[in-house]
Amino acid sequence: MTQPSDFREVNFDGLVGPTHNYAGLAHGNVASMSHEGLASNPREGALQGLAKMKSLYDAGFSQGVLPPQQRPDLGALRALGFAGSDRQVLERAAREAPPVLRAVCSASSMWTANAATVSPSVDTADGRVHFTPANLQSSFHRYLEPATTARVLAAIFRDEACFAHHPVLPATPAFSDEGAANHTRLCERYGEAGVNLFVYGRRAFGGDVEPRRYPARQTLEASQAIARQHGLGDRQAVFAQQHPDAIDAGVFHNDVIAVGNGPVLLYHDMAFRDEENTLEAIRDTLSTPLIPVRVPSEAVSLEEAVASYLFNSQLLSQPDGSMTLVVPGECQENESVWRTIQDLLLAGYNPISEVMVKDVKQSMRNGGGPACLRLRVVLSARERQALSGRVLLDESLYHELTAWVERHYRDRLVPDDLADPQLAEESLTALDELTQLLQIGSVYPFQRA
DSSP: OOOGGGOEEEEEEEOOOTTOOOOOOOTTOHHHHHTTTOOBOHHHHHHHHHHHHHHHHHTTOEEEEEOOOOSSOHHHHHHTTOOSSHHHHHHHHHHHOHHHHHHHTOOGGGOGGGTEEEEOTTTSTTSSEEEEEOOOTTSHHHHTSHHHHHHHHHHHSOOTTTEEEOOOOOSSGGGOOOGGGGEEEEOSSTTSOOEEEEEESBOTTSOSOOOSSSOOOOBHHHHHHHHHHTTOOGGGEEEEEBOHHHHHTTOOSGGGTEEEETTEEEEETTSBTTHHHHHHHHHHHOSSOOEEEEEOTTTSOHHHHHHHTTTSSEEEEOTTSOEEEEEEHHHHTOHHHHHHHHHHHHOSSSOEEEEEEEOOHHHHTTTOOTTTTEEEEEEOHHHHHTOOSSOBOOHHHHHHHHHHHHHHOOSOBOGGGGGOHHHHHHHHHHHHHHHHHHTOOOOSHHHHO
């Protein structure tokens, strides 16, 4: 029989893709918009992501890898009426619709917190791990991801005795779904039933105050549908509205303003529209005492939270029950934020005992910190053994992936480079080799044609 101690949380990080660029596509994402048009460094971005994964692996945490999407998405361009050879399609798109070309070249799939919502087997009615890929219908460049995401997840989590895969929700505003970036699981231990906190920005059919400046990307109806798909009981799901003012300040996902792990919820005082009732609902359903770690606006303003991505950090459990907070380097550069982190470590009333600072600047400039880069999947020992492919990081895989990046990635890319047909060829060659390295089969459209 599976014991609670057999369960581990595996963080599956998305590899930064070869077309990583700063096109400023994400409306409401302040960092993405402010770096529009600057030169990116795809090689550095991929190596920074791998270095973060390796440091967590070395520290004893379970670490997985997910591949990037096929970019540029030439199939999407052809569906939009751009005909001819690959070169002709790219040239015409660059000439007639530059924003569309930039969208189909986006490397946004690196932020796998948006890839799907995942429920562990200890929470679900049928005792399997459940996956629902996010429809990401709020933006065109991310709407292109779910089909490949679904194939990748199905290729890795293939064993039907252990894993269940659901179709994406209808890609309409009513069921707008941005994945695990708006979902936090709280529990005593990973192998025991927990409470799923679903955070939404608006109700599709009215009834809530909504943000005025930026769009709310997650609906209550989408979160409720996922809870039903995954067979979560009434006492296993809490639904809370994100504060509209936080969204208007650039908090486009809940994981930019709150992070949870085990019984700990680290959050800004502007995270939830109804903070008191949200905490009370969690306490009513959680089997262990909730440990709320509240950061007031007086200590860290909303603007500082967005600029530093303090709450877009990873909160990870150590075997002794203590926790490690993995923060981006930008947190260390902000005096108020860094002082707050030191206060958390000294507080005594929470298990956060260590902070790790990681350089993920290439991702940060596009609006994604450490938490954006990973999809959390709680797995038992049997479920880990049932994984297909070579996707759990170890020394050998790390070195092979590093060498793969060094062979295939450019060290400079500006938006005008996206029309270069040579870049498209380089990307496909790299991805074809990657699927062989990860042993996940033909998951990309160009491999299945």
